[in-house]
Amino acid sequence: xxxxxxxxxxxxxxxxxxxxxxxxxxxxxxxxxxxxxxxxxxxxxxxxxxxxxxxxxxxxxxxxxxxxxxxxxxxxxxxxxxxxxxxxxxxxxxxxxxxxxxxxxxxxxxxxxxxxxxxxxxxxxxxxxxxxxxxxxxxxxxxxxxxxxxxxxxxxxxxxxxxxxxxxxxxxxxxxxxxxxxxxxxxxxxxxxxxxxxxxxxxxxxxxxxxxxxxxxxxxxxxxxxxxxxxxxxxxxxxxxxxxxxxxxxxxxxxxxxxxxxxxxxxxxxxxxxxxxxxxxxxxxxxxxxxxxxxxxxxxxxxxxxxxxxxxxxxxxxxxxx
Amino acid sequence: xxxxxxxxxxxxxxxxxxxxxxxxxxxxxxxxxxxxxxxxxxxxxxxxxxxxxxxxxxxxxxxxxxxxxxxxxxxxxxxxxxxxxxxxxxxxxxxxxxxxxxxxxxxxxxxxxxxxxxxxxxxxxxxxxxxxxxxxxxxxxxxxxxxxxxxxxxxxxxxxxxxxxxxxxxxxxxxxxxxxxxxxxxxxxxxxxxxxxxxxxxxxxxxxxxxxxxxxxxxxxxxxxxxxxxxxxxxxxxxxxxxxxxxxxxxxxxxxxxxxxxxxxxxxxxxxxxxxxxxxxxxxxxxxxxxxxxxxx
Numbered sequence: 001x002x003x004x005x006x007x008x009x010x011x012x013x014x015x016x017x018x019x020x021x022x023x024x025x026x027x028x029x030x031x032x033x034x035x036x037x038x039x040x041x042x043x044x045x046x047x048x049x050x051x052x053x054x055x056x057x058x059x060x061x062x063x064x065x066x067x068x069x070x071x072x073x074x075x076x077x078x079x080x081x082x083x084x085x086x087x088x089x090x091x092x093x094x095x096x097x098x099x100x101x102x103x104x105x106x107x108x109x110x111x112x113x114x115x116x117x118x119x120x121x122x123x124x125x126x127x128x129x130x131x132x133x134x135x136x137x138x139x140x141x142x143x144x145x146x147x148x149x150x151x152x153x154x155x156x157x158x159x160x161x162x163x164x165x166x167x168x169x170x171x172x173x174x175x176x177x178x179x180x181x182x183x184x185x186x187x188x189x190x191x192x193x194x195x196x197x198x199x200x201x202x203x204x205x206x207x208x209x210x211x212x213x214x215x216x217x218x219x220x221x222x223x224x225x226x227x228x229x230x231x232x233x234x235x236x237x238x239x240x241x242x243x244x245x246x247x248x249x250x251x252x253x254x255x256x257x258x259x260x261x262x263x264x265x266x267x268x269x270x271x272x273x274x275x276x277x278x279x280x281x282x283x284x285x286x287x288x289x290x291x292x293x294x295x296x297x298x299x300x301x302x303x304x305x306x307x308x309x310x311x312x313x314x315x316x317x318x319x320x321x322x
Numbered sequence: 323x324x325x326x327x328x329x330x331x332x333x334x335x336x337x338x339x340x341x342x343x344x345x346x347x348x349x350x351x352x353x354x355x356x357x358x359x360x361x362x363x364x365x366x367x368x369x370x371x372x373x374x375x376x377x378x379x380x381x382x383x384x385x386x387x388x389x390x391x392x393x394x395x396x397x398x399x400x401x402x403x404x405x406x407x408x409x410x411x412x413x414x415x416x417x418x419x420x421x422x423x424x425x426x427x428x429x430x431x432x433x434x435x436x437x438x439x440x441x442x443x444x445x446x447x448x449x450x451x452x453x454x455x456x457x458x459x460x461x462x463x464x465x466x467x468x469x470x471x472x473x474x475x476x477x478x479x480x481x482x483x484x485x486x487x488x489x490x491x492x493x494x495x496x497x498x499x500x501x502x503x504x505x506x507x508x509x510x511x512x513x514x515x516x517x518x519x520x521x522x523x524x525x526x527x528x529x530x531x532x533x534x535x536x537x538x539x540x541x542x543x544x545x546x547x548x549x550x551x552x553x554x555x556x557x558x559x560x561x562x563x564x565x566x567x568x569x570x571x572x573x574x575x576x577x578x579x580x581x582x583x584x585x586x587x588x589x590x591x592x593x594x595x596x597x598x599x600x601x602x603x604x605x606x607x608x609x610x611x612x613x614x615x616x617x618x619x
Binding site: 035045133140147158224279 | 335336339340343346350351353354357360369371374415421427428430434437443444446447449451452454458469470472473505508529532533534535536551554555557558587594597598602
């Protein structure tokens with residue numbers, strides 16, 4: 001009978017196959033055994049400091065009470081999110097976050113590229129190296145010192161900028177107590193500190209472009225600007241795309257470290273962003289669940305934007321994060 | 323590029339380019355030079371005319387004040403300790419995380435890579451992390467500054483790529499044939515060949531520890547544990563903000579402020595100089611490190 005025949009042949013054929021696959025996996029696991037041992041502490045690290053906090057995110061939907069722990073705290077549903085969306089500061093902190101991000105991206109992406117192009121055109125190798133090394137010195141200065149130095153320059157009583165203004169007959173200003181100048185102060189001081197370091201990755205990418213291409217273009221009569229436009233820029237395009245995806249993906253996150261230092265009561269209306277608000281309501285006022293909700297809202301939107309931008313980039317020019 | 327002969331307009335382009343680069347370097351460098359000049363200038367002269375192209379007068383009193391300041395000394399010592407311990411942990415953890423991921427026969431490589439890199443793009447956030455550290459009981463100890471950031475995924479990927487691309491496969495294979503296991507391979511073959519990338523990591527992580535203030539600010543309450551950046555924050559930012567916002571300015575107040583001002587410049591120099599001296603020496607290494615990272619972002 002054909003039906004039993006099929007069954008009879010199917011069963012014995014299946015078992016050894018499964019067995020060999022099992023043996024195969026066992027062999028592979030055994031071969032990697034030492035590697036598992038080596039990587040184990042790192043896995044433990046990520047479990048504790050990356051995935052445990054992700055588990056803890058559920059307090060955003062609970063009324064967290066330290067006494068009973070995360071698990072024992074009662075559920076609150078979307079209460080904290082509703083409170084956030086209905087509060088009067090929700091609009092301003094989202095606006096400030098996006099505005100500061102966009103301003104940073106608009107300045108922060110092109111300026112290091114331009115600087116790298118200028119370095120790349122320097123004919124003396126020695127001068128190029130020295131110039132580049134000097135250009136990223138500010139990268140090694142801490143945020144605290146950078147803000148401290150900014151205050152030396154912007155101080156209304158004895159700041160350098162105001163001394164310059166007075167020299168040219170103007171009246172000194174208290175820059176940091178004016179909400180209108182906060183974004184520019186934040187972005188341009190960041191440019192001072194980061195431009196050289198950010199340009200490094202572009203000069204590294206440019207050094208990978210073959211000199212033959214430039215020579216061929218030269219023989220064809222391409223001018224310097226055409227060579228930059230048609231050879232150098234396309235050569236670093238993948239790097240530009242990757243870095244742009246990352247910065248656009250982080251549009252809803254403005255680091256709190258520098259803003260907290262630059263903030264004061266007078267510039268709060270333009271300087272309060274989501275991350276500083278999370279810090280204040282969570283750490284300073286111990287409203288754990290509420291600020292975890294703000295943080296979660298922020299992370300989810302960031303992640304969604306990153307996915308979106310990455311997909312768009314992949315469709316358009318085949319360069320993407322993954 | 324030498325085969326390309328320059329036309330007159332291209333020569334002009336080069337001159338303008340060099341000029342612009344010099345201007346940019348001056349703008350970048352001036353604030354740093356200003357602080358150095360200001361720190362050795364007479365604070366009273368400085369206060370009246372803050373514009374400096376060269377030190378005004380001469381005094382080392384500000385530096386003497388910095389060295390007399392107990393807070394600065396104590397926090398300097400703490401920062402050296404935290405930076406040392408933290409960077410050691412970083413290097414060990416990053417190496418043992420990156421090495422298995424660089425092995426071709428490592429079974430489950432994809433899962434580990436995904437679990438690690440996912441944390442770059444999504445995290446629990448500030449508050450859940452804060453609660454974890456609280457629950458672990460490491461708040462207000464050195465460990466809260468060195469353990470939670472033990473591995474940076476970005477650095478881990480750079481290191482993995484280095485191991486993948488810069489260690490000759492033949493070397494590994496012959497080691498396996500000789501009966502070495504992965505553990506031996508790591509510290510007998512791979513590590514000795516990895517000094518450039520380890521130098522890069524030392525600098526990246528070390529700078530991070532030396533310069534961070536936020537973690538110390540939220541987790542440390544015991545003043546004897548404070549880091550240099552926390553003390554700097556008090557001296558440079560909080561006092562300055564207070565004085566900027568206060569309305570009443572009396573005679574004594576101005577005198578006090580002038581003396582304080584000199585101290586600020588000196589303390590910036592004392593705190594930032596170590597890194598500014600070290601980084602040019604390592605620059606060759608980390609320009610390469612960035613190149614490695616750039617190839618396989």
